[in-house]
Each structure stands twice: as structure tokens, then as C-alpha cells.
Amino acid sequence: xxxxxxxxxxxxxxxxxxxxxxxxxxxxxxxxxxxxxxxxxxxxxxxxxxxxxxxxxxxxxxxxxxxxxxxxxxxxxxxxxxxxxxxxxxxxxxxxxxxxxxxxxxxxxxxxxxxxxxxxxxxxxxxxxxxxxxxxxxxxxxxxxxxxxxxxxxxxxxxxxxxxxxxxxxxxxxxxxxxxxxxxxxxxxxxxxxxxxxxxxxxxxxxxxxxxxxxxxxxxxxxxxxxxxxxxxxxxxxxxxxxxxxxxxxxxxxxxxxxxxxxxxxxxxxxxxxxxxxxxxxxxxxxxxxxxxxxxxxxxxxxxxxxxxxxxxxxxxxxxxxxxxxxxxxxxxxxxxxxxxxxxxxxxxxxxxxxxxxxxxxxxxxxxxxxxxxxxx
Amino acid sequence: xxxxxxxxxxxxxxxxxxxxxxxxxxxxxxxxxxxxxxxxxxxxxxxxxxxxxxxxxxxxxxxxxxxxxxxxxxxxxxxxxxxxxxxxxxxxxxxxxxxxxxxxxxxxxxxxxxxxxxxxxxxxxxxxxxxxxxxxxxxxxxxxxxxxxxxxxxxxxxxxxxxxxxxxxxxxxxxxxxxxxxxxxxxxxxxxxxxxxxxxxxxxxxxxxxxxxxxxxxxxxxxxxxxxxxxxxxxxxxxxxxxxxxxxxxxxxxxxxxxxxxxxxxxxxxxxxxxxxxxxxxxxxxxxxxxxxxxxxxxxxxxxxxxxxxxxxxxxxxxxxxxxxxxxxxxxxxxxxxxxxxxxxxxxxxxxxxxxxxxxxxxxxxxxxxxxxxxxxxxxxxxxxxxxxxxxxxxxxxxxxxxxxxxxxxxxxxxxxxxxxxxxxxxxxxxxxxxxxxxxxxxxxxxxxxxxxxxxxxxxxxxxxxxxxxxxxxxxxxxxxxxxxxxxxxxxxxxxxxxxxxxxxxxxxxxx
Numbered sequence: 001x002x003x004x005x006x007x008x009x010x011x012x013x014x015x016x017x018x019x020x021x022x023x024x025x026x027x028x029x030x031x032x033x034x035x036x037x038x039x040x041x042x043x044x045x046x047x048x049x050x051x052x053x054x055x056x057x058x059x060x061x062x063x064x065x066x067x068x069x070x071x072x073x074x075x076x077x078x079x080x081x082x083x084x085x086x087x088x089x090x091x092x093x094x095x096x097x098x099x100x101x102x103x104x105x106x107x108x109x110x111x112x113x114x115x116x117x118x119x120x121x122x123x124x125x126x127x128x129x130x131x132x133x134x135x136x137x138x139x140x141x142x143x144x145x146x147x148x149x150x151x152x153x154x155x156x157x158x159x160x161x162x163x164x165x166x167x168x169x170x171x172x173x174x175x176x177x178x179x180x181x182x183x184x185x186x187x188x189x190x191x192x193x194x195x196x197x198x199x200x201x202x203x204x205x206x207x208x209x210x211x212x213x214x215x216x217x218x219x220x221x222x223x224x225x226x227x228x229x230x231x232x233x234x235x236x237x238x239x240x241x242x243x244x245x246x247x248x249x250x251x252x253x254x255x256x257x258x259x260x261x262x263x264x265x266x267x268x269x270x271x272x273x274x275x276x277x278x279x280x281x282x283x284x285x286x287x288x289x290x291x292x293x294x295x296x297x298x299x300x301x302x303x304x305x306x307x308x309x310x311x312x313x314x315x316x317x318x319x320x321x322x323x324x325x326x327x328x329x330x331x332x333x334x335x336x337x338x339x340x341x342x343x344x345x346x347x348x349x350x351x352x353x354x355x356x357x358x359x360x361x362x363x364x365x366x367x368x369x370x371x372x373x374x375x376x377x
Numbered sequence: 378x379x380x381x382x383x384x385x386x387x388x389x390x391x392x393x394x395x396x397x398x399x400x401x402x403x404x405x406x407x408x409x410x411x412x413x414x415x416x417x418x419x420x421x422x423x424x425x426x427x428x429x430x431x432x433x434x435x436x437x438x439x440x441x442x443x444x445x446x447x448x449x450x451x452x453x454x455x456x457x458x459x460x461x462x463x464x465x466x467x468x469x470x471x472x473x474x475x476x477x478x479x480x481x482x483x484x485x486x487x488x489x490x491x492x493x494x495x496x497x498x499x500x501x502x503x504x505x506x507x508x509x510x511x512x513x514x515x516x517x518x519x520x521x522x523x524x525x526x527x528x529x530x531x532x533x534x535x536x537x538x539x540x541x542x543x544x545x546x547x548x549x550x551x552x553x554x555x556x557x558x559x560x561x562x563x564x565x566x567x568x569x570x571x572x573x574x575x576x577x578x579x580x581x582x583x584x585x586x587x588x589x590x591x592x593x594x595x596x597x598x599x600x601x602x603x604x605x606x607x608x609x610x611x612x613x614x615x616x617x618x619x620x621x622x623x624x625x626x627x628x629x630x631x632x633x634x635x636x637x638x639x640x641x642x643x644x645x646x647x648x649x650x651x652x653x654x655x656x657x658x659x660x661x662x663x664x665x666x667x668x669x670x671x672x673x674x675x676x677x678x679x680x681x682x683x684x685x686x687x688x689x690x691x692x693x694x695x696x697x698x699x700x701x702x703x704x705x706x707x708x709x710x711x712x713x714x715x716x717x718x719x720x721x722x723x724x725x726x727x728x729x730x731x732x733x734x735x736x737x738x739x740x741x742x743x744x745x746x747x748x749x750x751x752x753x754x755x756x757x758x759x760x761x762x763x764x765x766x767x768x769x770x771x772x773x774x775x776x777x778x779x780x781x782x783x784x785x786x787x788x789x790x791x792x793x794x795x796x797x798x799x800x801x802x803x804x805x806x807x808x809x810x811x812x813x814x815x816x817x818x819x820x821x822x823x824x825x826x827x828x829x830x831x832x833x834x835x836x837x838x839x840x841x842x843x844x845x846x847x848x849x850x851x852x853x854x855x856x857x858x859x860x861x862x863x864x865x866x867x868x869x870x871x872x873x874x875x876x877x878x879x880x881x882x883x884x885x886x887x888x889x
Contacts, residue, residue: 240748
């Protein structure tokens with residue numbers, strides 16, 4: 001986030017919470033300058049492409065009182081990734097990174113499925129609730145471990161979380177005895193593929209968590225303190241911010257969300273696959289965060305950006321499938337979108353574009369108001 | 378120098394204008410730099426000094442005007458082009474690689490090669506020759522981190538000499554050097570000047586300007602005030618040209634924070650440090666701080682004055698001694714703990730330990746209060762606006778836009794925002810480490826006046842500054858530091874002079 005056009009209106013994360021009302025910049029320039037512009041443009045482009053190929057793409061139909069359709073699928077399949085990416089956004093905002101979320105997804109699913117499979121009454125709601133409780137508690141504890149390594153011992157985040165990333169799938173294998181543990185439990189199935197009030201439960205859970213995080217970070221001072229720690233940890237500490245606790249908390253929260261995602265993923269297939277559940281989800285989550293405009297250098301973060309990032313990745317995955325291309329090629333398309341969006345957000349490119357606009361504007365004899373905002377030092 | 382008037386101009390800038398949205402940073406400024414002179418660029422923060430330098434070094438492209446370097450008209454569109462035209466810059470913050478050797482730092486990017494590989498022997502030899510040329514006795518093979526900031530600065534200058542340098546720009550090179558180091562730097566500058574290099578020098582220290590410069594160009598509000606020979610322009614006149622006020626007003630400003638030697642209040646001390654110390658940082662010291670009193674810490678850079686303040690602020694943890702606050706034992710293990718006892722600490726490192734660059738002025742001001750309240754109890758918007766408005770007006774923070782990012786503000790205004798952050802927490806003890814370093818005369822006087830006012834209102838203030846005059850002018854009591862030890866305590870009165878303090882520092886005081 002080191003571009004030179006940092007007027008408050010450009011701040012990511014403005015969707016929730018009040019921001020400076022005094023900003024008067026309007027018009028197309030400020031619209032395209034918005035950090036969310038290019039990710040949203042990519043998303044719209046994907047949707048349009050899909051609609052051309054398949055005119056019914058945006059259609060949503062009601063069946064047995066429940067909603068179905070391609071868009072609903074995108075939302076539902078994207079729910080676990082959104083959960084993981086939300087946690088990742090907070091971690092990245094503190095200058096960190098969490099590589100272990102995929103492993104936590106596997107562990108959480110393994111614990112829940114093993115508990116349900118070995119319980120005398122796998123179909124009872126109580127069993128499922130206990131299983132969910134155990135899985136989430138364990139995920140949270142794993143996050144506390146990550147946070148301890150990073151915030152107390154001061155180990156670099158990438159190394160600290162690499163420990164659990166490597167060990168985590170082994171732990172999951174131990175829990176499942178190396179087998180793919182299948183369960184048959186309708187209440188558990190509800191988490192991943194059930195419906196409530198016509199909407200998939202997974203969407204409701206992910207939406208609820210998103211709203212919760214948004215309120216917690218933007219309606220309280222948590223967001224500002226996280227950003228402050230991410231931008232300048234030393235200065236934040238001297239200003240009295242509990243930097244260590246904040247960093248510790250975000251890792252715990254990231255793992256908790258990953259655990260929830262793990263429940264969703266295993267519930268979707270009614271099985272715990274220690275090897276493949278949530279494989280590479282940490283990378284997708286990091287991509288979603290980056291596409292959403294949150295800098296890996298920490299500091300300002302955008303939850304709505306992350307949301308858009310998740311949608312872009314999910315829509316892309318679906319598009320590739322719908323076009324009849326082998327899903328194994330999907331990563332290539334992801335790479336293309338990522339590089340395109342990142343290029344459009346790169347300070348160098350933005351500066352070049354701004355310079356071109358300025359030249360055009362001055363040729364037209366008008367005053368460009370949004371180019372250089374840097375005050376003479 | 379003989380007659381710098383007659384020396385051929387190396388750089389001629391005419392009619393330079395640069396405009397940012399809403400700000401005319403430079404308006405038709407002329408600037409001439411001649412070979413073999415030290416030319417000081419003078420002006421307050423925001424006068425356009427940095428912009429002019431950035432125009433000359435190709436960082437900014439100019440909107441109108443001409444830049445002629447060595448007889449050739451130039452249109453720089455990047456720092457690389459300016460460098461190849463023979464213009465080198467050494468910035469305030471040393472940007473070298475601490476983990477590389479001195480030789481590697483000097484030669485980085487210009488290493489002699491043999492058969493495609495770097496010829497390390499030649500690299501070290503060339504670096505050694507350059508160091509010798511500047512009369513510097515530094516081992517080229519030693520690691521840069523082993524050297525003091527001053528030596529690193531000299532290495533940075535040496536690095537600038539690798540390319541055939543005609544113009545050397547030194548932007549605030551002395552702001553963190555002590556007197557000896559400044560002398561060393563000046564020796565190097567003089568030797569370069571005598572070799573025909575044109576040196577452009579920016580500093581806030583008037584003494585240094587008068588010591589080293591041959592000529593100066595004064596800017597104000599992006600406009601040229603004039604070019605003068607240093608010998609022809611008395612200090613006070615220079616300052617009045619810089620800030621655009623008449624001499625009389627200025628004299629008044631200088632006198633305003635006249636030292637106010639008050640009787641020590643007849644109460645118990647607010648903060649009492651007994652045998653407080655930390656190994657390798659500062660020797661155990663005793664210090665009593667009273668309400669309504671300014672205690673100055675005098676000492677050279679590295680004398681332990683900052684370390685002393687950091688212990689009181691909880692920024693570093695003491696490993697011996699204890700602190701009493703209002704008579705009760707207090708454990709100052711973290712800055713937050715100190716804050717809850719009403720102790721605020723403004724670090725000398727404004728960028729690294731003060732501002733949160735990517736946050737707005739508003740957020741930077743309320744950060745301290747908010748941190749104190751915890752994340753859950755967000756400062757209500759209305760209350761935050763009140764605080765921000767109050768301090769932005771009281772401290773005259775510019776631009777008066779609370780939504781501006783703090784990193785876009787000038788140094789003096791950033792300092793004021795930090796002061797606002799601390800004042801908003803309503804501290805009982807305010808520890809100010811170099812609050813006036815690197816800021817312009819006007820802002821400096823304002824901050825000095827503010828410190829005097831805060832003490833008069835009953836706050837206890839610890840004031841640290843490398844400028845002894847400033848310490849003397851503001852403090853009721855002065856603790857003298859040397860070699861990480863508090864060596865003396867002086868009650869200030871009209872008879873105490875700067876040379877008394879210097880003598881104390883030099884002699885080592887009366888050891889207890």
C-alpha cells in the first residue's frame with residue numbers, strides 16, 4: 001500500500017464503518033482509482049463471459065423452497081475459502097502470514113468426523129454439537145500455538161506457521177488412523193450442504209462470520225489498532241497498544257475460522273480426508289487477500305476486498321469447469337487473473353496510468369484533481 | 378575559498394516551477410551552484426527545499442523551467458539520469474546495507490569485474506583509495522554495522538564519490554551527529570570542496586550553516602527570497618528572511634520561552650527513581666521529578682539520556698532499582714503500564730517509533746487515547762473530533778486536514794501530531810526526547826513555548842535535546858549525563874551557562 005494517491009476515500013475496508021465524509025472527489029477517475037475497482041472489474045468480466053456462454057448463468061431458481069443456481073453454487077463453494085481468507089486478511093494486516101490454515105482445515109475435519117464415527121449415536125444433534133465444539137476448540141488452540149511462536153517468541157510468521165503446515169496433516173492422519181473417515185450423520189451434513197430459510201447454511205455461516213468480523217474491526221477500534229500494529233509495531237507499542245496480544249489474537253482467530261471451514265468441507269463430502277481436505281487453501285486465501293487489495297507488507301486491510309477476491313477465485317474455478325476445461329488447468333487461469341489484478345494495482349502501473357490521465361487532462365485544459373496528492377515536503 | 382563568484386556554475390536552474398494539486402510547491406525559482414563551493418539551501422519546512430532537490434535529482438519532473446548541468450540542458454525523468462550527469466545525493470537517513478562491509482557498500486553497483494565475476498580485491502582497494510581521498514581511516518573490509526551513524530554517513534558520502542561526482546547533495550546529514558562527528562563530516566566536505574566538487578547542503582542547524590557554507594539560497598513558500606554570501610548575512614536577518622517576519626517580532630519570539638526559574642514546589646515528588654538502571658544501557662541513577670517542573674537531560678549522543686527516559690517510560694525494562702509514583706511503588710514493565718500511571722514518552726525517532734505513516738492525522742492523534750481505552754471501547758466519533766480539533770488548532774497543525782496521511786506532513790507537523798497524541802492522554806509526566814530535532818525555527822519556538830506552558834499548568838516534563846542552549850532555556854533543573862551515567866544535577870538559574878554544562882560533561886562531574 002505505498003501508492004501516492006492515498007486519499008481517505010481510497011481506503012479499503014470502507015464498506016462497513018464510517019469514513020471521512022469530507023471527501024469530494026467524484027467521477028470516473030476516482031472510481032477507477034478505487035482499490036476495489038480492478039478486482040470488481042475482473043469479477044464482472046468473468047460473470048459476463050459466463051453469461052454469454054451460458055445465458056442462464058445468473059438465473060436462480062426455487063426448488064422445494066430452496067434456492068439453486070450457478071451463483072448460489074459459487075457462494076456456497078466459496079464459503080470455506082471466505083472463512084479462511086477473512087482470518088488471513090487479519091493476519092496479513094499485522095505483517096504476518098499463516099501457512100498452516102490448510103492443515104488446520106484437515107485436523108478440524110478429521111477430529112469432527114472421527115468423533116462422530118466412533119460415537120454410539122452419530123445421527124444425534126448433541127453428538128454433532130460436541131464434535132463441532134471439540135474441533136473448533138482444537139483449531140483455536142492450534143492458532144494460539146501459532147500466535148505464541150510469532151508474538152511471544154518472535155519467530156518469523158512464515159517459519160512459525162510452516163511448522164504446523166508440515167506437522168498438521170500428520171496430526172490429521174494420526175487422528176484418522178490414515179484412513180478416509182466417512183460418517184453418516186444428517187445433522188453434520190447440514191453444516192456443509194443444508195438449507196435454512198431457502199439459503200445454504202454454509203453461505204449463512206460465512207456471511208454471519210463476515211458480518212461479525214466487519215463489525216468487530218470497524219465498529220470497534222480493533223481495525224485501527226490492527227492496522228497500526230501492522231504499519232509500525234514499534235511506534236504502536238510505545239503508543240500503548242497491546243501489540244503482542246493483538247498479533248496473538250489474529251493467529252488464534254485465523255485458525256478458529258480455518259477450523260470452521262474444515263467442518264464445512266468435511267461435512268460437504270461427509271468424510272475426513274487428511275491428505276486432501278483444504279489442500280492449498282492457504283494459497284487461495286492469500287491470493288484472495290492480495291486480489292482484494294490488502295498489501296502483504298501489512299497495515300491497511302480491506303474485508304470487502306477479500307470478499308471480492310474470494311468471489312473472483314470461485315467464479316474462475318467454476319468458469320473453467322463450465323467451459324469443459326480440465327480442472328487441473330485451473331491454477332493457470334488463477335495465475336492469469338492474479339497477475340492482471342496485481343498489475344493494475346501495482347504502484348508503478350497506477351502511477352503511469354495517472355500520468356497519462358494527467359497529460360490528457362492538461363491537454364484538454366482541465367484541472368486534474370486526483371493525480372498527485374503528495375504535499376510538497 | 379578564494380572567489381566563488383567567479384567559479385563557473387555547475388548547476389543552473391532557472392524558472393523552476395512544480396505544482397501539486399492545490400499546492401504550488403515551487404514558483405519560478407532560480408538556483409545556481411558553482412564548482413568548489415558549499416551552498417546552503419535554507420527555508421522552513423514546506424518552503425520547497427526538498428522539492429527543489431528532488432527536481433535536481435530527477436525524482437520529480439518539473440512543470441516549467443530549465444535545468445543546465447555542466448553547460449548541458451537536462452531533462453531528468455529519473456534519479457538514474459541525474460546520477461549519470463554527476464549529481465549524487467546523501468539523504469538524512471543513511472540508506473546503506475548494514476550487513477555488508479564498508480567496501481561493498483561503497484562500491485555497490487560499481488564493483489570492478491574480472492572475467493564476469495566481481496574482483497573483490499580490486500573492490501576493496503578502490504574503496505580504500507576513496508576513503509583515503511577523504512582522509513578517513515576506516516577498514517574497508519569491516520562490517521558497516523560496526524560503525525557509528527556518523528561513520529556510516531561518511532561512507533555514504535564516499536559512495537557518492539564512486540561515480541564521477543560534480544555535485545554532492547547533503548540533505549540534513551548532521552541531524553543525528555554529535556559535535557565531533559560533525560567536525561569530521563565538515564573536514565570531509567571541505568576537502569571535497571577544495572577538489573572542486575559543488576556541495577549543496579541542507580541543515581536546520583544555523584551554527585553549522587555559518588561554519589561551513591560559502592553561500593546560501595533562501596526559499597520561502599515555494600518562492601525564491603534570494604541568494605546571499607554567508608558572510609554578508611547575519612543570522613537573525615537570515616531567519617527573518619526564512620520565516621518572513623520582521624526582526625523585531627523574531628527577537629520577541631526568541632525571548633518568549635525565557636527560562637522561568639521557579640522555586641521547586643514544596644511537595645513530594647511525582648515520580649521518584651531510586652537506583653533505576655539497566656545493564657548495558659544506563660547505570661543506576663536517582664532522579665526526582667516534580668509537578669510543574671521541567672527537567673532537562675544534557676549530554677552527548679549516546680550518553681544515556683535517551684536510555685534514561687526509556688526506563689521511565691517502560692519502553693525498556695529496568696533490571697535494577699525501583700520507581701515510585703506519587704509515593705506508591707510502580708512497576709513500569711511496558712509503555713502501556715507507564716501510560717496508565719500517566720507517563721507519556723515521545724521518542725527521538727519520529728519515523729521509526731512515532732508516527733504510524735499510513736494512518737491519518739486523526740488516527741495518529743487518537744491512537745494513544747484509544748490504546749488506553751482498549752480495542753472494545755471505541756472512542757466515540759464526536760469525542761474523537763473534539764480532541765482532534767482541539768489539538769490541531771492549539772498546536773497549529775498544517776495542513777489543517779485531519780484526514781491527511783501523516784507521512785505526507787512535514788517533520789515539524791508530524792512532531793506536533795505526536796505531541797497531540799500524548800497530550801490527549803492527559804499525562805502527568807511527559808518525556809520528550811529531541812522533540813525539536815530536524816524541525817524549523819518557527820515550529821521549534823512553538824514547541825518550546827508549549828513545554829513551558831505545560832509545566833506552568835502543573836505537568837512534569839523531562840526535556841531531552843542535543844542543543845544545550847535549548848535545554849538551558851527551558852529547564853528548571855538539569856541532569857547531566859555522560860557515558861551512560863548520570864554524573865550531576867544542576868539547579869538552573871541565570872548564572873548557569875552552556876559552557877558550564879559543557880565543562881561538566883567534559884570533566885565528568887563530581888563522581889559520587
